[in-house]
Amino acid sequence: MKRFRPYRASQEIRDRHADVSLALSDFIYPYFVTEGENIRSEIPSMEGIHRLSVDRLPADVEETLSLGVNKILLFGVIPDRDKDERGSRGTAPNSVICRAVKAIKQRFPEALVFTDICLCEYTSHGHCGLLHNHDVDNDATLPLLAEMACQHALAGADFVAPSAMMDGQVAAIRQRLDEENLRAKILAYSAKYASAFYGPFRDAAGSAPAFGNRKTYQMDYRTREQGLDEIAADVEEGADWIMVKPALAYLDMVQRASVRFPSHPLVAYQVSGEYAMLKQGAQKGFFDEKQIFFESLIAIKRAGASYIISYYAKDFAKELKVES
Numbered sequence: 001m002k003r004f005r006p007y008r009a010s011q012e013i014r015d016r017h018a019d020v021s022l023a024l025s026d027f028i029y030p031y032f033v034t035e036g037e038n039i040r041s042e043i044p045s046m047e048g049i050h051r052l053s054v055d056r057l058p059a060d061v062e063e064t065l066s067l068g069v070n071k072i073l074l075f076g077v078i079p080d081r082d083k084d085e086r087g088s089r090g091t092a093p094n095s096v097i098c099r100a101v102k103a104i105k106q107r108f109p110e111a112l113v114f115t116d117i118c119l120c121e122y123t124s125h126g127h128c129g130l131l132h133n134h135d136v137d138n139d140a141t142l143p144l145l146a147e148m149a150c151q152h153a154l155a156g157a158d159f160v161a162p163s164a165m166m167d168g169q170v171a172a173i174r175q176r177l178d179e180e181n182l183r184a185k186i187l188a189y190s191a192k193y194a195s196a197f198y199g200p201f202r203d204a205a206g207s208a209p210a211f212g213n214r215k216t217y218q219m220d221y222r223t224r225e226q227g228l229d230e231i232a233a234d235v236e237e238g239a240d241w242i243m244v245k246p247a248l249a250y251l252d253m254v255q256r257a258s259v260r261f262p263s264h265p266l267v268a269y270q271v272s273g274e275y276a277m278l279k280q281g282a283q284k285g286f287f288d289e290k291q292i293f294f295e296s297l298i299a300i301k302r303a304g305a306s307y308i309i310s311y312y313a314k315d316f317a318k319e320l321k322v323e324s
């Protein structure tokens with residue numbers, strides 16, 4: 001008989017045998033940046049997460065940085081009346097994201113700022129690209145994504161993160177950044193699945209599609225190899241970092257991507273629905289919130305993620321502080 005229980009005999013022994021751990025530097029914390037002034041409103045489906053206007057953003061970022069989390073990801077939120085067919089507010093040089101990036105970088109140059117590149121938050125139809133006959137026009141969308149990335153990079157973003165799932169989006173952005181001599185890197189949402197786990201996000205960002213769904217561009221989860229092919233294409237097109245999204249239900253893909261693409265930092269996105277599930281379950285008393293998010297985050301790391309985008313990043317950092 002092989003005896004395993006000695007590995008578990010005490011907390012100290014268990015700690016000594018643990019070979020997976022989380023560091024504050026593993027985390028990227030998402031922000032919803034909204035038009036308007038003096039706004040800090042909690043998102044009903046994502047308790048603990050707020051929409052912040054640009055003027056209220058730096059104070060919150062300061063707290064995040066002081067907790068030891070130095071990477072943040074920005075999403076824009078604009079009123080419906082400002083949306084149009086082409087998502088013009090998203091590609092403008094003075095877009096809410098450009099103003100947010102400037103405000104943060106000015107005060108906290110040490111923050112690593114990632115910006116989401118997608119049209120769904122800015123278009124009146126709520127799809128991730130331009131529309132043609134009720135479906136997205138892939139190739140016509142590329143210059144708009146490149147323009148948005150260019151404006152974010154000009155504003156000072158360290159990474160642009162295309163999430164629209166248009167074919168060729170990484171190449172289009174890379175080419176545009178190169179032409180403009182911009183140094184921003186690309187975090188590609190490479191294997192992004194058409195997932196019900198994004199529900200609360202669409203509520204938060206006001207980006208639910210006005211009709212239909214995103215299945216013609218986001219991936220079908222009933223595929224095993226396509227995710228790796230998507231990542232390979234993004235690597236070929238010049239992605240610096242790659243992503244699998246969502247995380248917990250897709251740990252097989254996280255694992256395989258980490259093995260297949262060892263030289264590209266791999267990001268896993270613990271999405272809004274994952275956060276909401278843990279939050280709601282804990283509130284109902286089904287489990288302890290801290291234990292459940294530690295276990296989930298460790299599992300994502302154990303699968304092979306180099307970085308984790310998580311709405312729990314700040315809570316994790318606060319718990320570490322309490323423990324130390």
Ligand code: PBG
Binds near residue numbers: 117119120200271272
């Ligand atoms: C698209 C985008 C989405 C998310 C990140 N970028 C929404 C979607 O694709 O429907 C989801 C993130 C989350 O659920 O936390 N701009």
